[in-house]
Amino acid sequence: MKLILFGGSFDPPHLGHLKIIEKCCGECDKLILMPSAHSPLKKNPPIAQAKHRIKMLEILTHELNYPIQIDNWEISQPEPNYTYFTIQHVQKEHPNSSISLVVGADQLEQFHQWINYKEILKSVHIIGFNRDNYNAVPVEGMNLTWIKDFKMDISSTEIREKIGRGDQLGNELPQPVWDYIQENNLYGNE
Numbered sequence: 001m002k003l004i005l006f007g008g009s010f011d012p013p014h015l016g017h018l019k020i021i022e023k024c025c026g027e028c029d030k031l032i033l034m035p036s037a038h039s040p041l042k043k044n045p046p047i048a049q050a051k052h053r054i055k056m057l058e059i060l061t062h063e064l065n066y067p068i069q070i071d072n073w074e075i076s077q078p079e080p081n082y083t084y085f086t087i088q089h090v091q092k093e094h095p096n097s098s099i100s101l102v103v104g105a106d107q108l109e110q111f112h113q114w115i116n117y118k119e120i121l122k123s124v125h126i127i128g129f130n131r132d133n134y135n136a137v138p139v140e141g142m143n144l145t146w147i148k149d150f151k152m153d154i155s156s157t158e159i160r161e162k163i164g165r166g167d168q169l170g171n172e173l174p175q176p177v178w179d180y181i182q183e184n185n186l187y188g189n190e
């Protein structure tokens with residue numbers, strides 16, 4: 001079985017995430033979305049509670065006709081959790097599967113700082129998604145498929161900041177996700 005693992009804060013999940021999901025679904029037997037509790041290389045933990053981020057991912061993907069699993073394993077682990085352990089978990093759950101890991105250009109720049117990154121390189125194939133203003137160079141030995149023509153530079157941080165200031169959002173979020181954010185008063189949108 002060919003698996004693709006896509007982890008992140010998803011705080012909130014947005015149209016950029018959806019485009020990555022759609023691109024990946026056509027390339028695998030199953031896509032695993034893995035919301036994180038707190039990325040070790042980010043200063044601040046996610047703003048929205050785990051249950052809200054999982055629900056927003058469900059809303060984001062509910063119309064897609066692909067085998068997608070939203071896995072809460074990483075959220076349930078003691079903080080901080082590292083991608084290396086997440087990959088081991090997925091390997092145990094899906095023995096004899098090949099695993100590809102989605103990594104954005106922003107994270108590719110920091111990949112050499114990841115815990116056990118050399119072991120990660122031995123166990124998974126990396127699918128890198130480009131973002132504007134990044135010039136990521138893969139670390140030596142990385143088995144990388146680089147999706148260069150990906151032109152969706154949306155930031156969850158910027159979305160949260162806009163909502164917090166009461167600014168108008170553009171087309172960063174699907175309407176059902178925006179409705180959920182408003183209904184649950186997430187990110188200071190009173």
